[in-house]
Amino acid sequence: MQSQIYSADEVPKKHPHIRTFGARHGRMSAIRERAITELMPLMSLDRFETPVNLATETGAAVVFVDFGCGMGDHTLELARSKPDHHILAMDVHTAGITQILNLVEAENLTNISVFLGDGIDLLKGRIAAESITEFHVLFPDPWPKARQQKRRVLHLDFLTLLHPIMQNSGWLRFVTDDDSYASHVAALIPQQDFFRLVETDWRVPSTRYHRRALDLGNSIHVFNLQKI
Numbered sequence: 001m002q003s004q005i006y007s008a009d010e011v012p013k014k015h016p017h018i019r020t021f022g023a024r025h026g027r028m029s030a031i032r033e034r035a036i037t038e039l040m041p042l043m044s045l046d047r048f049e050t051p052v053n054l055a056t057e058t059g060a061a062v063v064f065v066d067f068g069c070g071m072g073d074h075t076l077e078l079a080r081s082k083p084d085h086h087i088l089a090m091d092v093h094t095a096g097i098t099q100i101l102n103l104v105e106a107e108n109l110t111n112i113s114v115f116l117g118d119g120i121d122l123l124k125g126r127i128a129a130e131s132i133t134e135f136h137v138l139f140p141d142p143w144p145k146a147r148q149q150k151r152r153v154l155h156l157d158f159l160t161l162l163h164p165i166m167q168n169s170g171w172l173r174f175v176t177d178d179d180s181y182a183s184h185v186a187a188l189i190p191q192q193d194f195f196r197l198v199e200t201d202w203r204v205p206s207t208r209y210h211r212r213a214l215d216l217g218n219s220i221h222v223f224n225l226q227k228i
């Protein structure tokens with residue numbers, strides 16, 4: 001199978017996508033509201049012109065994406081430990097994104113950008129070609145019921161969209177504690193030639209869902225996938 005690079009105009013038509021997240025409702029606290037109104041404009045990906053090349057815009061040596069960053073543990077740990085990296089945190093829910101915004105301000109971190117919304121939309125022409133070094137998808141919603149499995153993030157269309165924005169030999173790190181999701185990904189790998197599975201040492205970051213999986217005694221499945 002040949003990898004195909006779509007133009008930004010073509011992709012949305014070729015990849016009408018199904019929502020990979022559930023709705024959450026609730027009142028927003030004043031702290032979160034302030035983060036959205038005051039801090040978001042300073043750190044949102046929207047402050048850059050599309051398509052965004054974060055390495056060029058920020059001068060960072062490497063650019064990581066934390067897709068579905070949840071409460072932001074991994075994004076913040078990366079930003080603190082790798083000051084020469086730029087981290088793009090994406091999530092559709094405000095709780096984690098506002099927590100990141102508030103901690104970035106409190107700790108004077110300068111190497112995080114955020115996107116509040118459906119991260120798959122960003123892959124459709126909003127990020128510059130070959131600009132992402134590593135793309136992390138940690139403990140995505142497993143959607144275990146058969147009728148829900150089409151909502152899983154990792155599928156062929158997702159890899160098709162991701163491939164052009166990854167740097168040469170860049171990494172997609174995917175981790176799940178859902179056995180059936182892991183089987184689904186294992187079955188997908190031989191069906192495409194965008195990424196190859198590589199056996200390599202990579203420490204699974206400590207996130208809320210990682211700790212929960214360990215508490216439950218679940219197996220942790222790690223896929224280190226390198227761009228072909």
Ligand SMILES: C[S@@+](CC[C@H](N)C(=O)[O-])C[C@H]1O[C@@H](n2cnc3c(N)ncnc32)[C@H](O)[C@@H]1O
Nearest residue numbers: 020021068070091092118119138139207208209
């Ligand atoms: C199960 S949580 C895992 C959070 C975190 N990675 C961790 O390990 O603790 C999955 C997260 O992915 C987010 N998510 C799912 N689909 C998304 C999408 N299309 N765009 C952005 N975020 C998404 C959800 O809102 C949720 O916060």
